[in-house]
Amino acid sequence: MSHVTFIEANGTEHGVDVDNGVSVMEAAIQNSVPGIDGDCGGNCACATCHVYIDPKWAPLTGERTQMEHDMLEFAEGVEPNSRLACQIHMTAELDGLVVRMPESQH
Template sequence: MPKIIYVDHEGTERPIEAKNGETVMETAIKNSIPGIDADCGGACACATCHVYVDEAFMPKVGEPEDMEQSMLDFAENVQSNSRLSCQITVSDELDGLKVTTPESQH
């Protein structure tokens, strides 16, 4: 099982084993990760699962599609490595993925 490392804005790391095919957001919700609320349940209709993706993994997770980019317009402190965790599907290729939640979501 791939491991996703969730980091809060203070630097606390929470490594979680994730199931292939689930999203980074679903894994966070199942494991009560602070800072990822997912108010819309993963429908890409809010920005409450906004994360910063570790730069080393950006080529693997790819760029946000148009709908996700539109939702990121509602997030605070968007950066070039910002993604909605509901739009990142877990796979073996993402083993070790580190995502950080913005301070504004805590």
């Protein structure tokens, strides 16, 4: 089991424990973290789970796929550290992961 901290745009933090292998999006949905919609159910077919990866963690979360890059074109406020939470799956290496959420997913 690993821990991830979600930080809303207003600074409110939500720490959740999550089984390894579960996506960051699923962890947010399962723990009622506001600000992560996941409208497509984690199929990389929307951008409603857009998050900003804390720079310290970016190397461990992997690179964006082309599909993820394409979906992020629909998101607001995309930054170099933007990712789709559905494309990041928790591992023991990601224990302590910190992600920030944009003001809006639409």
